[in-house]
Amino acid sequence: MQELILGRGARTEVYPVVSGTITEIVQREDGRVIIEGDNGVEYGYWHVNPDDRLRMGQRVVAGQTLLGVIGRIDNPHLHFDEDDGAFNPLRTQPQDAPHEGGLNPSATQSSPYLPVVHAPEFRRDGTAGPTAVYYTTRINNRILIYGKVDIIIQARERFDAQNGGSQRAGLYRMDYRIVDDTRDSDFGPFESFRFDFLYDVGQEVVPEVYAQDPGRMTNGPYEQGENVYYYVTTFNDVGEYRYWNTKQRIDSDPDDSARVNAEAIYKDGNYTVWVRGWNIRDIGGNEEERRGAEDEEVVIDNFRPYVHRVTIAQGEDEDRRTKYNAHWNFANEILTLTPDTQEGRRLPLYS
Known part of the structure; x- marks a missing residue:
């Protein structure tokens, strides 16, 4: 399930972003309305005081049917989620104007409430949880990495508390790029995550950004009270390859490894890995000012010297x-x- 936390004031009216049928109503100040959309996706509107006129099985029309108002709760906000699919009705396209006006996320644009992105960490692919193996050795203050690597990021969206926001919201989208400092070239950027399109891994969607329960945090460490989301890179828009193969062979799938340095896309040497995040208003991702962007310097060392x-x-x-x-x-x-x-x-x- 993918989620957005939208900071709005109490009594703000809430309208559906997709037409469909009501499947659940919890009638209270901190209630909810669940709708099965016409596109087959289930949408949830949480922390809403539902309108008294709503009925189970009722058909609702996007941008027109009043679902209720945001309840009088601590830091009032709307918690919106969708359970599947590649469609996000919050996209601000011209034809989506009713949705934009009816449910506009309150993402702030000024410091210190920009998206938070911490410096990347690097973990050996295939390890997780208590047995996770992280690359920590440094050479000339660069992290030594090799083989298949998971890029781990701590990131979140922060909202101004006066706007009724929360510090437990995920980013809208994220990408990363790899700079070859030795040969003065770069790769990417590769978009790793976007709320309205999650890359499939088999039949499962990638869940790493929005997991809040410590028991579900299998993609990295978790510290109580941090309210930080941990992110695992999905490489180069290809969901089945959930790692960065630093030995990837030229003109091949990420799973194919080079046998010698000359065959490799990422030849041994010094690199800088940038990770950038944005909120739904496209604020963030600024490398120069480090506003929603952080980097880590690494050295790739995959191949022993050999006689050519x-x-x-x-x-x-x-x-x-x-x-x-x-x-x-x-x-x-x-x-x-x-x-x-x-x-x-x-x-x-x-x-």
Whole structure:
């Protein structure tokens, strides 16, 4: 289930963002209305005092049927969730004007209530919970990483308490980019998360941003009272690859690893990883001012040094004669050592 917490004042009117049928009503100050949308997705409106005229099974029309008002609770706000699907009715497209006006999120735009993004952490893929293995070794103040890596981020959206907000809201969208400091190039940005489109992993949606129960925090550490959301990178818009393969081979899927450094997309060297987050009003993601953006410097070290070419010669200057010459050759996805005997004499490599 994906959730947004929308800071609004008490008694603010609430309208449905998708037409559908009411399946549940809890009639109280801190109540709720659940609607099964015409698109097959279930939508929940929480902390709402439902309108007395609502009835179970009643059909509601997006932007027109009054569901109720935000209740008189501590820090009044509307808690909106959808349980599935790639459609988010909060998108502010022209045809969505009734939704934008009827349910406009109160995301603040001034410091200190910008999206909070902490510096990335790096975890060995396939480890989680109490047995999670994090990369902590530093070389020249850069974190040493290698192999398949999960990028972990602590991030949240903060709302001004005077607007009835909460510090337990997730970001609307997030991306990251990888800068090759050694070769002065960069990769990305790769959008990792957007509320209105979650990348499928089999039949399950990616749940990492909105999990609040410590028992569900399987993607990273959890500290009581932090109200921080932990994020695991989904690589390059491909949901099945939930890691960054620092050994990924050129022109291949993220699961395919290079055998030597020359084959790798991310060749051994120094890199900077930026993670950026935005609220629904597109505030954040500013690297220069670090407003909703943080980075971590790393060094990738996947490959041991190897001999690219072996040459054995005899004599000096004009009398020099090559006895054995061989080089590694990559062709048809096969890496082979190709020898060249220029004088008809094939010497063993160890000679």
